[in-house]
Amino acid sequence: MKITASDHETAVTVRGTRGPAVLLVHSLGLDRRMWDPVLDRLAEGRRVFAYDVRGHGSAAGAPLPFTMAATAADLLAVLDALELDTAHVAGLSLGGAIAQTAAVAAPRRFASLILMASPDRPVPEAFEERARVAETGGMTPLIGPTLERWFTPDALAAGTDGVRYARECLTSFDPATWASIWRGYGGLDVYERLRDFPVPALALAGDADASIPVEGMAAIAGRIGDGAKFAVVPGAPHIQTLEQPAAVADALAGFLPAEIDIP
Template sequence: MNHIELHDRDQDVRTERAAVPETRGAAHFARLMARRPDEALSGVRAASPQMYDWLVNGPFAGPLSGSELTMGQRELATVAVLVALGDSERQLAAHAAAALSHGITATELRGIPLHVSVYAGLPRALNALTVIDRVLSQTGSTDPSFLHRVLLGDHGTTVAHAGITGPPVVLVHALGLDWRMWEPVIDRLAVGRRVFAYDVRGHGSATEAPLPSSMKDLATDLFDVMDALDLDRAHVVGLSYGGGIVQTAATLAPERVASMTLMATTNVAFETFEGRARSIEQDGMTAQVAPSLARWFTSDALAVNAWGVRYARGCVLRGDPEHSAAAWRAFQTLDVEGRFTGFGAPTLVLAGERDVSTTPEVMSRIASDIPGARYAEMPGTPHMPTLEQPSLVVKALDEFLPRDPATTQ
């Protein structure tokens, strides 16, 4: 047999392999890894067809294809194992990219090396973080917000910071969550602005704080955060509970508020607040998950179960019952209606069309109570707009908040 015949035979073999019908393992590989196996494993296939066949039609048709874990959970578990093993840069990069394709976020991926460092050591965790950060850069992910610890009057908290120039903006989160509620928008708002978000007393990293007794306590905390950041004035943005805090602060020291944005909030206490506090004390935090998420998200978002829903569910389950009940009772002391006569700072009142808690009717009444306030409504948006419709939030705030004129979008 001459050289040409050998070449033709090899070509026939390659064509025959390529024409093999897709197997169950190959189909699942493509779903899990977001790449066809003959493309992702072309080197393996060329070097050892037996290894290729075993890998695709063994693990990917068997233990890696079950319904015990979602594909996102499976990829996150794989990333953790590869971080712990070390010496697996190529595989780690491939599975980190696959995790992103299944809705795992940059924050969740970056959290894996931090978690694994406790069990497998810092060298492996640091090497893995380099690989993951490279994958995130290739996919256009923004850098994480800078976090630092600040001491307030009677407790410490975490402040996230994005942006290096421009007017300061302080974001105040909703009851039951923490500063990460703003994560889907903070970097996009930080173009030409310095944007800060902190954990409110009793939430996130601030659960060692004394219990709040009133909204005035929480407004004082906001001023203490601004003092710690050397901010005499700031553009303050509050959502739900955070909106109550911002309004209270604006009535106590309007000179410190450069502008005010209120989202999904109220200017009077609701009768339901005490009932929610009692439910927490009597039934615990697990019982709060279903009613909270039903108020916060649309049914479509709950069905998809993307990061915002997963994050919110986790926050509720991890919440400290004593602090959560105290927060609802502090919210009961909200009393700002009719107290904005003479308030001169620009104000944006931003409602969600599908908010069942603080409806457009509630929000429009707030706008009418504040001189010169601008009212806007986000279509199709529920009570947690930053977690379900972040692009609409960014668009509205970009149009309202000033920025350093030297920067461009």
């Protein structure tokens, strides 16, 4: 379905017809299809929504520059468009950064918060370098290094469906938009601002993540406080849903409430 998010139109994948609402926010460079491998499992007793972040997929034409404040406003606008007062929000990588930014701005819109392979502070030098390379050389020199950060060597060697999908997304990505997104990502400002977050939280790490190590996600859970749980998905790289979907779906389903049929 198509909806309006702030100053642009985006598409939303909807799965499930009853139960708690779950909103999924994808990683930088991909789109809402990143969640496809886990949607059926998550939709068991839940209503699940996955939308395209501005600059990606159906929202590729959204106005620039990309800022974290704008993406947080978009997330809240998506909730409004879906007529959801609150939702359980899960974000992976940039998606988790967006979710944290929105959670700082409007914590009462969150029934819970799930951060998957997601930072709570930027790495300005690395982010600026990725922006600069896109501006000077286009997307081609970025594809190999990005896929190596996202997937395990075995998945890359096998050329899995997930790897092929990610490669296609990167190949077609607009370099100027990519640069703007990385620079906007550098404005992430949530460190220590979710201390004692008033609803349940989960930090989910992959033990094969080349971008955000297990100890990094554990530290983020610690900074949220006693209300945050921490879990590790064995064998999962940075883009957890595309390489270990069953284990990721089990971890998310074990944390999220669901409407259960009672015989």
